Amino acid sequence: CLTCVGKILADIISTVEFNHTGELLATGDKGGRVVIFQREQESKNQVHRRGEYNVYSTFQSHEPEFDYLKSLEIEEKINKIRWLPQQNAAYFLLSTNDKTVKLWKVSERDKRPEGYNLKDEEGRLRDPATITTLRVPVLRPMDLMVEATPRRVFANAHTYHINSISVNSDYETYMSADDLRINLWNFEITNQSFNIVDIKPANMEELTEVITAAEFHPHHCNTFVYSSSKGTIRLCDMRASALCDRHTKFFEEPEDPSNRSFFSEIISSISDVKFSHSGRYIMTRDYLTVKVWDLNMENRPIETYQVHDYLRSKLCSLYENDCIFDKFECVWNGSDSVIMTGSYNNFFRMFDRNTKRDVTLEASRENSKPRAILKPRKVCVGGKRRKDEISVDSLDFSKKILHTAWHPSENIIAVAATNNLYIFQDKVN
Numbered sequence: 333c334l335t336c337v338g339k340i341l342a343d344i345i346s347t348v349e350f351n352h353t354g355e356l357l358a359t360g361d362k363g364g365r366v367v368i369f370q371r372e373q374e375s376k377n378q379v380h381r382r383g384e385y386n387v388y389s390t391f392q393s394h395e396p397e398f399d400y401l402k403s404l405e406i407e408e409k410i411n412k413i414r415w416l417p418q419q420n421a422a423y424f425l426l427s428t429n430d431k432t433v434k435l436w437k438v439s440e441r442d443k444r445p446e447g448y449n450l451k452d453e454e455g456r457l458r459d460p461a462t463i464t465t466l467r468v469p470v471l472r473p474m475d476l477m478v479e480a481t482p483r484r485v486f487a488n489a490h491t492y493h494i495n496s497i498s499v500n501s502d503y504e505t506y507m508s509a510d511d512l513r514i515n516l517w518n519f520e521i522t523n524q525s526f527n528i529v530d531i532k533p534a535n536m537e538e539l540t541e542v543i544t545a546a547e548f549h550p551h552h553c554n555t556f557v558y559s560s561s562k563g564t565i566r567l568c569d570m571r572a573s574a575l576c577d578r579h580t581k582f583f584e585e586p587e588d589p590s591n592r593s594f595f596s597e598i599i600s601s602i603s604d605v606k607f608s609h610s611g612r613y614i615m616t617r618d619y620l621t622v623k624v625w626d627l628n629m630e631n632r633p634i635e636t637y638q639v640h641d642y643l644r645s646k647l648c649s650l651y652e653n654d655c656i657f658d659k660f661e662c663v664w665n666g667s668d669s670v671i672m673t674g675s676y677n678n679f680f681r682m683f684d685r686n687t688k689r690d691v692t693l694e695a696s697r698e699n700s701k702p703r704a705i706l707k708p709r710k711v712c713v714g715g716k717r718r719k720d721e722i723s724v725d726s727l728d729f730s731k732k733i734l735h736t737a738w739h740p741s742e743n744i745i746a747v748a749a750t751n752n753l754y755i756f757q758d759k760v761n
């Protein structure tokens with residue numbers, strides 16, 4: 333039973349990410365802003381408030397820019413956010429737009445220095461002639477302030493649009509992937525990155541495939557995967573060679589010839605790839621399905637889940653309104669036993685890998701009333717529509733859930749429905 337514990341109005345949300353313990357939740361939006369939410373601390377007399385996330389910090393991560401050489405506008409939209417594990421009192425996260433990755437430090441301040449010798453309390457310089465005694469500055473308590481400061485800017489390394497960033501398990505490096513290349517960075521070095529994958533053909537007219545997503549293995553710092561617009565996944569080992577153009581493993585499911593159509597190639601494009609927490613499986617999302625692959629089996633996925641198979645007959649109109657190019661993400665729950673991904677009409681789907689049960693839920697205003705329990709929704713295909721069912725023809729394709737996140741150890745999920753962020757959690761008692 334999921335119940336809503338928070339609904340936040342924002343700009344159009346473009347990414348959602350919990351930190352490694354789930355106490356912080358970061359969102360990025362179309363306007364280049366990052367908003368960080370912090371979970372309320374549990375207290376004895378406020379049990380019902382547990383799980384509420386409140387705004388902790390808001391800052392402008394990216395600004396619109398103009399590339400004069402190419403006469404191109406560079407949008408400020410945040411494509412991805414990735415947290416670094418906490419190492420000291422401050423928090424660090426990476427945020428990226430199409431071209432530039434930034435490392436942000438978010439820290440708290442509740443004291444301020446007072447009693448300088450060379451300047452007054454407002455910060456104005458004092459005339460040295462008036463200084464007759466020496467003071468010792470002191471730290472005085474003040475209201476808690478959360479500051480975000482850009483610590484590193486990793487720019488000028490991507491010709492195409494960045495679709496993924498992933499922090500390596502060595503915590504010293506990360507990678508950034510665009511349509512044709514993947515670069516490896518050291519957190520300390522901003523003026524240099526290593527190109528680890530390059531699929532740009534010598535002649536761009538021969539281009540048949542682009543990189544759509546990439547991620548490091550959660551435990552093996554030498555291994556990563558990337559997915560492509562042709563529905564394939566490549567696993568690479570950086571120990572094999574500096575340039576990972578030759579993959580170690582290649583995951584692909586042969587197409588069922590009976591299903592071949594004009595749209596086959598478009599709908600097989602992978603929009604997201606995620607390692608399971610255990611590192612044993614990879615999950616991919618394409619337009620109509622979610623697939624789970626075993627790292628030890630390359631020729632077919634071990635599980636395939638239909639997200640919205642009823643759209644198979646609607647591909648023509650989804651092509652005309654461009655929806656067929658929507659990039660849905662997918663996430664695992666903390667124990668890799670449940671999978672969540674989005675759909676249209678503000679619906680999102682959950683698949684239990686053990687019981688094989690699945691459910692369609694809706695992120696809507698009605699469902700965000702306190703203590704309301706999310707009711708399963710059902711889409712009806714042809715025939716007679718039962719009460720509570722919704723017909724395929726009345727689905728709203730402008731309401732789409734592309735970005736979701738799952739708390740790493742609890743049943744708390746964050747669902748971005750255009751400009752609303754919903755947080756649902758398992759009903760307590």
Ligand SMILES: *[C@@H]1O[C@H](CO)[C@@H](O)[C@H](O)[C@H]1NC(C)=O
Pocket residue numbers: 351352353354355356370371416417418419
């Ligand atoms: C996540 O954020 C919380 C702050 O509320 C912090 O205490 C925790 O250490 C962070 N977890 C990690 C692994 O960075």
Ligand SMILES: *[C@@H]1O[C@H](CO)[C@@H](O)[C@H](O)[C@H]1NC(C)=O
Pocket residue numbers: 523524
């Ligand atoms: C990067 O910057 C460092 C320090 O400023 C410098 O020593 C190094 O040569 C630079 N590397 C490149 C590739 O420009």
Ligand SMILES: *[C@@H]1O[C@H](CO)[C@@H](O)[C@H](O)[C@H]1NC(C)=O
Pocket residue numbers: 587588591644
């Ligand atoms: C072929 O289409 C049917 C539904 O029309 C679907 O159930 C099946 O999974 C598809 N096969 C493949 C390999 O995608």
Ligand SMILES: *[C@@H]1O[C@H](CO)[C@@H](O)[C@H](O)[C@H]1NC(C)=O
Pocket residue numbers: 665666667668669670740741742743
């Ligand atoms: C994942 O989902 C299953 C099924 O709902 C649940 O039993 C398990 O506790 C979840 N794991 C985590 C870590 O949330």
